Amino acid sequence: MCGIIGIFNAKNANNNIKKGLKIIKNRGKDYYGIANELDFDYKKKIDLLKLHSNNENAIGHCLHSIVSFIPQPLVNNKSKNRFVINCEIYNWKHLNKKYKLKAENDAEMMFKLIEKKGKTTKQLASLLREVDGVYAFVFWNVKKKIVYGARDIIGIKPLCFSTTQISVDKNKLNKSSFAFSSEMKVLEELGYKNNQELNPRKILMYNLKTKKARQSNRPFFKITPVNKKTHKQIKKDVLGLAVNAVAKRIPDQKIGILFSGGIDSTFIAYACKKLGLKPTLYTSVLDTKSQGLNMKTPEDLIWARKVSKALGFKLRINKIKLSDVPRYLEKIVPLIEDSNVVKVGVGLTFYGACELAKKDNVKVIFSGLGSEEIFAGYDRHKKSNDINKECLSGILKIYERDLYRDDVITMDNKIELRLPFLDLELVNYALKIPVKYKLKEDSSKVVSNKIIIREVARMLEVPEEFAERKKKAAQYGSSFDKAISKLAKRNKFKFKSEYLDSFSDKKIMRLGVLFSSGKDSHYAMEIMQKQNYEISCLITLISKNKDSYMFHTPNINLAKMQASCLKLPLIEQTTVGEKEKELKDLEKAIKTAKNKYKIEGIVTGAIFSTYQRDRVEKICDKLGLKIFSPLWHMNQETEMRELVREGYEIILGSIAADGLTKKWLGRKVSDKMISELIKIHAKNKINIAGEGGEFESLVLDSPMYKKKIKIEKFEVKLENECTGKFIVKKAKIVKK
Numbered sequence: 202m203c204g205i206i207g208i209f210n211a212k213n214a215n216n217n218i219k220k221g222l223k224i225i226k227n228r229g230k231d232y233y234g235i236a237n238e239l240d241f242d243y244k245k246k247i248d249l250l251k252l253h254s255n256n257e258n259a260i261g262h263c264l265h266s267i268v269s270f271i272p273q274p275l276v277n278n279k280s281k282n283r284f285v286i287n288c289e290i291y292n293w294k295h296l297n298k299k300y301k302l303k304a305e306n307d308a309e310m311m312f313k314l315i316e317k318k319g320k321t322t323k324q325l326a327s328l329l330r331e332v333d334g335v336y337a338f339v340f341w342n343v344k345k346k347i348v349y350g351a352r353d354i355i356g357i358k359p360l361c362f363s364t365t366q367i368s369v370d371k372n373k374l375n376k377s378s379f380a381f382s383s384e385m386k387v388l389e390e391l392g393y394k395n396n397q398e399l400n401p402r403k404i405l406m407y408n409l410k411t412k413k414a415r416q417s418n419r420p421f422f423k424i425t426p427v428n429k430k431t432h433k434q435i436k437k438d439v440l441g442l443a444v445n446a447v448a449k450r451i452p453d454q455k456i457g458i459l460f461s462g463g464i465d466s467t468f469i470a471y472a473c474k475k476l477g478l479k480p481t482l483y484t485s486v487l488d489t490k491s492q493g494l495n496m497k498t499p500e501d502l503i504w505a506r507k508v509s510k511a512l513g514f515k516l517r518i519n520k521i522k523l524s525d526v527p528r529y530l531e532k533i534v535p536l537i538e539d540s541n542v543v544k545v546g547v548g549l550t551f552y553g554a555c556e557l558a559k560k561d562n563v564k565v566i567f568s569g570l571g572s573e574e575i576f577a578g579y580d581r582h583k584k585s586n587d588i589n590k591e592c593l594s595g596i597l598k599i600y601e602r603d604l605y606r607d608d609v610i611t612m613d614n615k616i617e618l619r620l621p622f623l624d625l626e627l628v629n630y631a632l633k634i635p636v637k638y639k640l641k642e643d644s645s646k647v648v649s650n651k652i653i654i655r656e657v658a659r660m661l662e663v664p665e666e667f668a669e670r671k672k673k674a675a676q677y678g679s680s681f682d683k684a685i686s687k688l689a690k691r692n693k694f695k696f697k698s699e700y701l702d703s704f705s706d707k708k709i710m711r712l713g714v715l716f717s718s719g720k721d722s723h724y725a726m727e728i729m730q731k732q733n734y735e736i737s738c739l740i741t742l743i744s745k746n747k748d749s750y751m752f753h754t755p756n757i758n759l760a761k762m763q764a765s766c767l768k769l770p771l772i773e774q775t776t777v778g779e780k781e782k783e784l785k786d787l788e789k790a791i792k793t794a795k796n797k798y799k800i801e802g803i804v805t806g807a808i809f810s811t812y813q814r815d816r817v818e819k820i821c822d823k824l825g826l827k828i829f830s831p832l833w834h835m836n837q838e839t840e841m842r843e844l845v846r847e848g849y850e851i852i853l854g855s856i857a858a859d860g861l862t863k864k865w866l867g868r869k870v871s872d873k874m875i876s877e878l879i880k881i882h883a884k885n886k887i888n889i890a891g892e893g894g895e896f897e898s899l900v901l902d903s904p905m906y907k908k909k910i911k912i913e914k915f916e917v918k919l920e921n922e923c924t925g926k927f928i929v930k931k932a933k934i935v936k937k
Contacts, residue, residue, distance in 0.1 A: 203287040204228030204383045207260035207339055209348060210412055211366055211378040215252050218261040221387045222247050228383060228612045229265035236260055236274040236283050238343050243272040260285050260341060271305060275312045281343040284312040287358050287383060290334035291449040315340050322404045322417045325349060333625055339381055346409035350381055354419060355623050356401035356600025359608050361385045363393035364414050377412035384609060385538055395799040400825040401600055416825055422596065424589040428633045435634055440657045446624035447472040454564035456480045459554050461678055462504025464655060464670055465569025469621060470512055471661045481515045481561060485553025487680035488520035501678035508667055519553040526684045534704035536613055537606040540733045542697045544606050546676025546685060551607060555614040563616060570603055571622035575631035576651040577639040578672055581834045583648045587811060588636040594818060596628065601827045698731050708735035713800040716741045718760045719898040720844055720851050721806030721832060727905055728831040729804050737798040739764050739771045740790050744783065755854035756899050756929050765934060766906040788820045795824060802827035808835055808892045837889035841875045850902035855926045858887045858895035866917050866927040911935045
């Protein structure tokens with residue numbers, strides 16, 4: 202656990218480094234350090250740090266020592282190279298010996314290893330494949346005026362950066378400055394704009410001479426070839442890998458486990474017992490009996506008590522009263538820099554447990570995060586046609602969804618977070634386990650998930666009752682989601698998201714929307730907007746191929762009118778529409794949006810189309826963007842009913858399915874229509890939401906529109922009795 206920061210090509214770099222260190226000082230209070238090209242200093246207090254030279258480049262570090270005590274930044278007086286890192290490297294002694302580095306701890310080993318083997322981005326990517334651990338570092342080659350930044354491939358340790366600063370004098374943009382930090386809030390406080398989290402699959406390089414940054418790709422996990430071993434051998438392998446993942450993460454200091462009584466935290470606890478340890482278990486729940494709530498005891502508390510009693514481990518419980526929840530929200534929402542309902546609900550549970558661990562002087566705490574992704578624990582896995590691909594997709598996104606939140610919460614409580622289920626060897630193995638060992642359907646068509654880890658848990662002597670406990674998301678198992686709901690209503694907010702937004706003074710992230718003119722892209726955008734994300738632009742592909750595999754084609758010319766109603770800029774990109782080749786045009790459009798509007802992520806309206814989502818995901822990962830598909834695996838009827846309830850005005854722009862006839866073209870979506878679609882689905886198995894191409898929609902009005910669209914002239918064209926288009930010939934924007 203440490204904090205890192207750096208500033209290049211900017212005035213007052215030394216002083217701003219000290220300002221930044223004060224913002225992230227809780228990440229490490231053992232020692233602080235600062236260095237520029239000519240000088241360096243280490244002190245117990247930030248204010249005492251002093252450099253005898255002033256220039257435009259400097260890096261800093263706050264230390265939380267787990268392995269040895271060596272202050273940073275690390276400096277090589279001969280090469281003049283500088284280095285800062287936040288890391289836990291589990292095979293550092295092996296690499297130290299292999300490359301004869303003579304380092305005293307994992308941080309120094311990484312510095313010497315990079316100096317010896319990582320002189321280019323290609324070499325750096327190669328050597329990082331040998332490193333078993335979690336890290337975020339910046340290597341500064343002073344002589345060559347090059348700065349490299351990278352983090353572990355899953356993204357457990359955070360690294361944020363920016364190349365645009367608002368200068369203090371005259372409020373002008375300084376587009377040549379480069380800065381990085383462990384936390385985004387540091388960059389914002391120092392006046393940097395367009396801040397972003399480094400995609401873990403990238404290596405960042407900044408050239409101080411040209412003042413330009415570029416990123417290169419790193420290889421990621423694969424789901425092929427599928428493991429061909431017997432079921433018995435796979436269980437044995439998973440047991441060995443999982444227990445070893447726990448064992449390699451155990452420090453000499455006192456440890457705790459974030460404990461819900463679910464299979465994941467229970468497995469870690471039993472693994473610790475097998476290893477001869479007796480950690481303290483930490484649980485945080487809503488005090489459901491306080492203030493006359495008279496709610497049921499939180500499910501996680503019931504199970505945590507059961508399991509801790511069976512283990513003989515001490516269980517510490519933080520019961521938070523409803524009246525105290527706002528005080529926690531005032532702390533957590535700005536800390537995680539996010540007001541997303543799920544993230545905050547989980548964050549409440551997490552923070553309350555860490556708060557107790559901090560009081561107990563715990564230095565390292567374990568979490569079961571990651572098990573759901575690698576062993577198929579979510580409902581979306583049950584609905585997927587390619588379960589291991591869905592697992593891989595989850596691992597790709599976990600750094601944005603969970604890891605930054607969990608890192609800053611533990612750091613704020615001066616605790617190091619350890620995640621054995623995200624061990625590199627275990628993840629690599631688990632992604633290739635045949636899906637029949639992850640999910641199983643019984644005679645009643647009920648699907649059980651995470652079969653393999655439940656079976657392995659019983660091999661570890663976890664009682665069947667505990668091993669078979671069904672998943673309960675932390676925000677529900679702790680009852681904190683109910684607390685947020687009650688507080689939102691009491692404060693007269695319509696949505697939980699609106700209530701949580703009141704604890705934040707900024708939008709979460711700038712997003713671009715893949716915009717088709719249809720209902721799904723509209724609704725996905727609205728959901729993200731309600732969650733306090735900033736919608737910066739719309740991106741529309743105009744395909745010359747009416748049978749495009751990827752893009753909506755009927756009435757796509759109305760996207761401009763829709764953008765006007767939304768008061769959002771629109772990027773239009775034409776494409777010939779040839780399969781796969783059209784993806785190059787999509788990449789071009791997304792890249793334009795990134796450069797012009799500084800977007801950090803993309804929103805898609807995908808519900809079940811893995812063809813669409815996988816290809817967009819690949820493009821976004823290449824461009825270093827995050828991807829959001831808020832409708833993913835939403836019940837089709839639920840989506841359609843919600844659109845009607847929300848007040849959308851939607852008509853069908855095309856049909857192509859048995860059971861749909863000419864009368865459906867131009868027809869307004871209503872509850873009656875949806876009921877008819879359900880009947881047709883029962884007979885012909887069509888997709889109720891039309892995602893299989895059965896129909897395409899056109900939005901004329903939505904809750905987000907400032908004005909709406911009125912159709913004045915149209916034409917209906919039929920290819921046969923169940924295939925045709927409603928073509929808008931003339932339309933105008935009118936007041937609502």
